[in-house]
Amino acid sequence: MKLWNKKIAGVSVLTMSLLLAACSDDADNATEDTGSDDNSSKEQVEIVYASGVDVTGATDALIEAFEKENPNIKIKRQEMPADTGTSHDQYVTTFSGQSDEIDVFDADVIWPAEFAQAQYALELDRFIEADGINMDDFFPGTVQSGNFNGRQYAMPKYTDAGLLFYRTDIVETPPKTWDELFEMAGELNGEAGTEFGYLMQANQYEGMVTNAVEFIAAYGGEVVNENNEVVVDSPETVAGITKMVEFVNSDFVPSNILSFQETETNNAWVGGQAVFARNWPYMQNTSNDEEASEVAGNVGFSVLPAGDETNAATLGGWMSMINRYSAHQEEAWEFVKFMSGPEGQKISAVEGGRAPTIEALYDDPEVQEAAALFANEEFVTTLQNAVPRPVSPIYPQITDIMQVELSKALAQDITPEEAAANMQSKIEAAMAE
Numbered sequence: 001m002k003l004w005n006k007k008i009a010g011v012s013v014l015t016m017s018l019l020l021a022a023c024s025d026d027a028d029n030a031t032e033d034t035g036s037d038d039n040s041s042k043e044q045v046e047i048v049y050a051s052g053v054d055v056t057g058a059t060d061a062l063i064e065a066f067e068k069e070n071p072n073i074k075i076k077r078q079e080m081p082a083d084t085g086t087s088h089d090q091y092v093t094t095f096s097g098q099s100d101e102i103d104v105f106d107a108d109v110i111w112p113a114e115f116a117q118a119q120y121a122l123e124l125d126r127f128i129e130a131d132g133i134n135m136d137d138f139f140p141g142t143v144q145s146g147n148f149n150g151r152q153y154a155m156p157k158y159t160d161a162g163l164l165f166y167r168t169d170i171v172e173t174p175p176k177t178w179d180e181l182f183e184m185a186g187e188l189n190g191e192a193g194t195e196f197g198y199l200m201q202a203n204q205y206e207g208m209v210t211n212a213v214e215f216i217a218a219y220g221g222e223v224v225n226e227n228n229e230v231v232v233d234s235p236e237t238v239a240g241i242t243k244m245v246e247f248v249n250s251d252f253v254p255s256n257i258l259s260f261q262e263t264e265t266n267n268a269w270v271g272g273q274a275v276f277a278r279n280w281p282y283m284q285n286t287s288n289d290e291e292a293s294e295v296a297g298n299v300g301f302s303v304l305p306a307g308d309e310t311n312a313a314t315l316g317g318w319m320s321m322i323n324r325y326s327a328h329q330e331e332a333w334e335f336v337k338f339m340s341g342p343e344g345q346k347i348s349a350v351e352g353g354r355a356p357t358i359e360a361l362y363d364d365p366e367v368q369e370a371a372a373l374f375a376n377e378e379f380v381t382t383l384q385n386a387v388p389r390p391v392s393p394i395y396p397q398i399t400d401i402m403q404v405e406l407s408k409a410l411a412q413d414i415t416p417e418e419a420a421a422n423m424q425s426k427i428e429a430a431m432a433e
């Protein structure tokens with residue numbers, strides 16, 4: 001892969017940094033020049049930016065850097081719930097009333113198709129063209145998530161893929177398969193003061209669906225195939241759900257695992273309570289926060305384990321969109337462009353441990369230094385191969401069906417076979433409507 005040919009090794013780091021500094025100075029000056037010429041004649045504008053709870057502090061750093069470069073634009077932050085499904089529903093309420101209260105908002109990769117079709121979002125192509133932004137600089141999958149009927153409605157901010165975190169002071173070599181993980185989590189639980197072998201997201205919400213998609217794909221199953229056919233009722237899916245049910249009902253997960261989302265996972269993890277955990281890349285940042293984490297320096301990560309077929313990570317991530325009814329579209333675009341551009345994404349990566357969607361940033365020495373993940377070839381491959389959730393304007397209905405049926409299976413109210421059959425008939429019915 002061209003990114004990882006270790007070309008940095010051949011050039012002195014000093015020369016490399018000087019070159020990069022020179023390039024970025026030019027780029028900075030270019031934006032600052034046009035920026036201040038434009039800005040001096042413009043009046044002060046406040047735009048409202050809605051985005052979820054951010055435990056990393058990267059969002060504040062982004063806003064500060066943007067305001068410094070754009071003195072005429074003030075960003076007012078509106079914090080949304082940490083649970084993506086809950087914030088989704090709040091956005092739908094606001095936007096369906098054609099409110100202009102929010103200008104810019106962060107969107108989960110599963111929303112743009114729906115928001116575009118419902119006409120909540122402003123189409124961005126004219127801005128992209130006018131500013132000469134090359135969408136080929138981004139990972140293709142992240143661009144596609146923001147594209148609906150050939151038009152771009154969302155700019156990729158960062159990408160996510162599920163990862164296995166482990167305690168390097170307890171685990172020598174991370175497990176390669178889900179069965180190995182099961183065994184190790186049981187055996188190592190209790191070492192170094194831990195109370196749990198494994199942490200995951202099993203609450204009835206979107207994050208649980210992302211965990212399920214990983215199990216299902218690892219055993220060779222799929223929910224909707226590339227021809228848009230529902231194929232979830234298969235022995236492979238049943239095998240994946242069966243494995244997930246085993247973990248949830250094991251004696252090494254917290255007894256309230258059915259209420260665990262990312263926040264609970266992160267809190268227990270940085271509190272040193274677990275040997276292994278599944279979470280998104282940002283947990284590398286919170287893990288190594290010397291002040292807030294009891295496990296700083298003792299955390300490693302690996303790809304998620306394999307099932308019978310392969311190992312799989314669900315594709316997640318966040319994008320930026322503009323409310324179609326925003327009264328400040330130009331300024332809103334400036335902020336979206338900044339957050340999704342190289343400078344903004346670098347801040348998210350360095351301050352927040354968020355994985356860039358701009359491929360070249362993985363070659364940036366500061367990004368590599370800030371987070372071990374970004375200098376890791378296996379991780380970038382995982383990102384590129386991550387499994388998307390069904391891309392559909394009716395995704396909210398699909399995920400609701402999955403959440404209900406999978407939750408029943410996790411609670412052992414129905415069997416994995418029943419869950420797969422129910423998902424099949426209900427998703428088919430929803431898609432036929």
Ligand code: GLC
Nearest residue numbers: 084108109160206207316317
């Ligand atoms: C992360 C992912 C997002 C996913 C969510 C589930 O925020 O980036 O895509 O839907 O987790 O909780």
